[in-house]
Amino acid sequence: MSITPETVLAALSQVEEPDLKKDLVTLNMIRNIQISGKRVSFEVVLTTPACPLKEMIKNACITAIHHLVDKEAEVEPIMTAEVTSHRQNRSEVLPGVKNIIAVASGKGGVGKSSVAMNLAVALSVAGSKVGLMDADIYGPSLPLMSGLEGSTPLARQDGGKQWIQPLERFGIKLMSIGFLVPSTQALVWRGPMASKALGQFITDVEWGELDYLIVDLPPGTGDIHLTLTQQLPVTGALIVTTPQPVAVADARKGLAMFQHASFQVPVLGIIENMSWFIPSDNPEKKYTLFGEGGGLLLSIESGVPLLGQIPLTESIRVGGDIGMPGVLDADSPAAPAFHKLASAVAQQVAIVNANASSAKVN
Secondary structure, three states, X not given: OOOOHHHHHHHHOOOEEOOOOEEOXXXXXXXXXXXXXXXXEEEEEEOOOOOOOHHHHHHHXXXXXXXXXXXXXXXXXXXXXXXXXXXXXXXXXXXXXXXXXXXXXXXXXXXXXXXXXXXXXXXXXXXXXXEEEEOOOOOOOHHHHHOOOOOOOOEEEEOOEEEEOOEEEOOEEEEEHHHOOOOOOOOOOOHHHHHHHHHXXXXXEOOOOXXXXXXXXXXXXXXXXXXXXXXXOOOEEEEEEOXXXXXXXXXXXXXXXXXXXXXXXXXXXXXXXXXEEEXXXXXXXXXXXXXXXXXXXXXXXXXXXXXXXXXXXXXXXXXXXXXXXXXXXXXXXXXXXXXXXXXXXXXXXXXXXXHHHHHHHO
């Protein structure tokens, strides 16, 4: 069979995107086919730079061309990415943001903010445009974890409106009440005041073009959570827990909150943090300080996937204290877990967006 754009497309129409369950041609993932003799190249536009199936799809494309077009063809799939969004009309709030991901937990002390920070950085390292909003008005931790304590964002005037410029570090845009209020000052605010502050982060911060805006929510189920889902088209939520039964019990409530009729936010997955402790002087050992299986149990109960298990290491603790995320420490055993988590989250976002788009068409 001769190598033509038509025969190449016909062959690639037999390659299925494993998550979306449709072929690459139908999904408009094949672009810019170039043919020169036996050489054929084309772009494969993935749904995220963090796609965990990149090599599988690439190899499937090469195999399809060899089997269905020419076994001697020199095939060069060029893997690119465009993060998807189910927001068809982004002219309203945060028009440049494709996906908004809420990171929540039922209780404090499970490392939710650490997970949010490292997830945001991992997505950025993979090639995505990422922002991180610290929605914990009473106990902001982002300034310390980002190494930007004492920094203050700038503002600019445009058309009579003052826009707050988010700070930037590790390739991500950052905003927290901790950048606007001294760290020693306690915010003794009632719920409506805290909600108003969060509203300003939504309407008055110039987030610009982002693939993912990660929102680090406070513990519990309250005003901030309601404000977020009422003012923002949240793509999905992540629930963070430890393996400990008391943490799982509260995480269960957090998960149920997003599934409540007044929220109706898809839960992308469960993240089990502090799954085991790895001592720095003996990295081959694992100590299950908080028990085992809590995240998996919640996943089985709820039918929500367990997206990752993050070990507890000294490097993660130290990194949080000095403003250097552990995911950037190549020697940390937790770094691969965070990169794997970022791929899994991006994968779930793409699935949610594809399902939402299909629902609108039908």
